Amino acid sequence: MAADPLRHFWHPVAIAEELKDEPISVRLLDVPIVLWRAAGKPTALHDLCVHRGTRLSLGWVENDNLVCRYHGWSYDCAGACTRIPSLPSGQAIPRKARVARYHCVEKYGLIFVCLDEPRRAIVEFPEFDLPGYRAFFFGRHHWRTSAARMIENFMDISHFPWVHPGTLGDRCKPLVPNIDVKRGDGELYFEVESDGRSRTDPSIVTTDKVTYRIVLPFTIYNERITPAGERLIFFFLASPVSDNEIDRYMFLARNYALDDSDDKFRKFSLEVAEQDRLVVESQRPEALPLDLSEELHLRGPDNCAVVYRRMLRELGMENVA
Numbered sequence: 001m002a003a004d005p006l007r008h009f010w011h012p013v014a015i016a017e018e019l020k021d022e023p024i025s026v027r028l029l030d031v032p033i034v035l036w037r038a039a040g041k042p043t044a045l046h047d048l049c050v051h052r053g054t055r056l057s058l059g060w061v062e063n064d065n066l067v068c069r070y071h072g073w074s075y076d077c078a079g080a081c082t083r084i085p086s087l088p089s090g091q092a093i094p095r096k097a098r099v100a101r102y103h104c105v106e107k108y109g110l111i112f113v114c115l116d117e118p119r120r121a122i123v124e125f126p127e128f129d130l131p132g133y134r135a136f137f138f139g140r141h142h143w144r145t146s147a148a149r150m151i152e153n154f155m156d157i158s159h160f161p162w163v164h165p166g167t168l169g170d171r172c173k174p175l176v177p178n179i180d181v182k183r184g185d186g187e188l189y190f191e192v193e194s195d196g197r198s199r200t201d202p203s204i205v206t207t208d209k210v211t212y213r214i215v216l217p218f219t220i221y222n223e224r225i226t227p228a229g230e231r232l233i234f235f236f237l238a239s240p241v242s243d244n245e246i247d248r249y250m251f252l253a254r255n256y257a258l259d260d261s262d263d264k265f266r267k268f269s270l271e272v273a274e275q276d277r278l279v280v281e282s283q284r285p286e287a288l289p290l291d292l293s294e295e296l297h298l299r300g301p302d303n304c305a306v307v308y309r310r311m312l313r314e315l316g317m318e319n320v321a
């Protein structure tokens with residue numbers, strides 16, 4: 001069986017603040033992973049002791065080594081066993097006494113893991129710490145669906161009148177323009193116009209430019225720009241915990257109302273996300289079908305979805321988690 005192409009991409013697996021003095025257990029693509037800090041840096045190993053298959057995440061950190069709770073075997077940040085207490089002093093530790101180590105970095109306040117050699121860098125989110133912007137993290141939300149289904153839902157503007165009436169859409173205006181989707185290196189891009197409200201005078205209706213940048217496999221950079229130059233950016237990362245479970249990490253950044261509370265932005269966005277979750281979790285199959293004959297597609301409204309599915313297939317994926 002061919003290796004899963006998703007193993008060659010960075011995926012967020014934890015919030016950095018969760019990783020303190022003790023190891024924690026996470027899953028990515030159904031692979032059990034133990035995270036811990038060695039010399040302050042995050043480390044990711046396969047979460048099974050090579051000796052008797054015990055979860056290493058049940059153990060503890062000692063002198064920057066991870067100690068298995070069952071028999072006290074210790075592992076360094078490279079996954080090599082450094083101590084077996086039951087062996088007499090001087091006896092060599094078997095060369096096979098090691099566990100798989102995974103690529104692991106900390107960025108944007110998250111812990112990212114790549115199970116094999118990375119195919120591309122973590123997507124840039126420049127407004128995260130850019131002067132003149134206020135950025136905040138919404139948190140992690142667990143959805144019972146596939147990452148690709150969630151990404152496709154976000155880029156699908158034809159569902160706005162039906163799932164988000166009165167907020168993102170109007171059921172009296174269901175027509176979707178023919179979207180021109182541009183392809184790049186491992187990503188796609190499109191833009192649409194959308195009615196908005198002036199930030200300074202809500203009685204004034206504006207025509208905002210909304211851009212969507214989807215970086216394969218599961219990252220979205222979405223920007224709304226008003227005629228006055230006010231920018232609202234959503235940054236999404238969908239992490240495939242398993243074939244039908246994801247953790248959804250979401251950030252927002254803006255260059256206006258910098259002293260305002262984030263609560264109104266958070267409340268609105270979480271209400272929209274909950275409306276989406278109910279629909280997306282009901283989709284079957286959970287995995288996104290990449291054979292275009294398996295679901296019906298409409299020219300115009302589904303242009304983005306068709307391009308996205310074709311690009312995933314070109315990566316070597318089949319129906320994707």
